[in-house]
Amino acid sequence: MKESIQLDRNFFSQNTLSVARNLIGMRLVRLEAGKRISGLIIETEAYRGEMDLGCHAKTGMTQRNRVMYGVPGHAYIYFTYGMHWMLNIVTEEEGFPAAVLIRAIHLQEGDDIVKLRRGNQPGKNWCNGPGKICQALKITGVFNGVDCCESHSPLFVESNSGEPFLHFSVTTSPRVGLFKVPEPWKSIAWRFVARAENNLKLN
DNA sequence: AGCACGATTAACT
DNA sequence: GTTAATCGTGCTC
Numbered sequence A: 001m002k003e004s005i006q007l008d009r010n011f012f013s014q015n016t017l018s019v020a021r022n023l024i025g026m027r028l029v030r031l032e033a034g035k036r037i038s039g040l041i042i043e044t045e046a047y048r049g050e051m052d053l054g055c056h057a058k059t060g061m062t063q064r065n066r067v068m069y070g071v072p073g074h075a076y077i078y079f080t081y082g083m084h085w086m087l088n089i090v091t092e093e094e095g096f097p098a099a100v101l102i103r104a105i106h107l108q109e110g111d112d113i114v115k116l117r118r119g120n121q122p123g124k125n126w127c128n129g130p131g132k133i134c135q136a137l138k139i140t141g142v143f144n145g146v147d148c149c150e151s152h153s154p155l156f157v158e159s160n161s162g163e164p165f166l167h168f169s170v171t172t173s174p175r176v177g178l179f180k181v182p183e184p185w186k187s188i189a190w191r192f193v194a195r196a197e198n199n200l201k202l203n
Numbered sequence B: 001a002g003c004a005c006g007a008t009t010a011a012c013t
Numbered sequence C: 001g002t003t004a005a006t007c008g009t010g011c012t013c
Helices: A016-022 A111-118 A130-136
Strands: A004-006 A027-032 A035-048 A075-080 A084-090 A098-109 A155-160 A170-173 A191-194
Touching (some): A016 A098, A027 A098, A035 A111, A084 A130, A098 A111, A098 A130
Antiparallel strands (some): A027 A155, A035 A191, A075 A084, A170 A191
């Protein structure tokens, strides 16, 4: 019998590219005032190590990026462009800075709450960007560093008995928004996107 | 100074 | 219906 199981630290301690790929089809869950807001992860990006010049860790440890150097499975959340929060989950072994950026989800629960925050936009635009997810699920810097592998965490990821809830076919492409980043990092295909087939109506 | 972005607008097909 | 261009915003380094 299949059941929803919270992803554990072992999952996130794997290579960042594997984690980014394997998160596709898993379910991101936000517990807010006892209610669940959740959705299937359909787009991620890998950021891996100080040598990756697209990664925040390229300058070494700073106040902002220090949780990326910590224990895998923790949330690395930062603020950018003056208005947007971004959600990442830390990967690989402690001391090696790496994380997966959650870029898009397909909403499954809590659409009544999300509508209050994103209702000024059509439903297809509610969670199809990293800043939009954080607005929809009310994820802000107060969750920076929370352990997504702890029980009763306000933020975690579920599998379907260790499997994704949907087996998407996945395409890769360069990461988004790295304008001034040198090659090969600018073009390396570390972005993972679920293909919009599988009769999954993206609203 | 430079962002791991999003909403709007303006051109397209 | 889509794609391209623009720029607000405030925090980090």
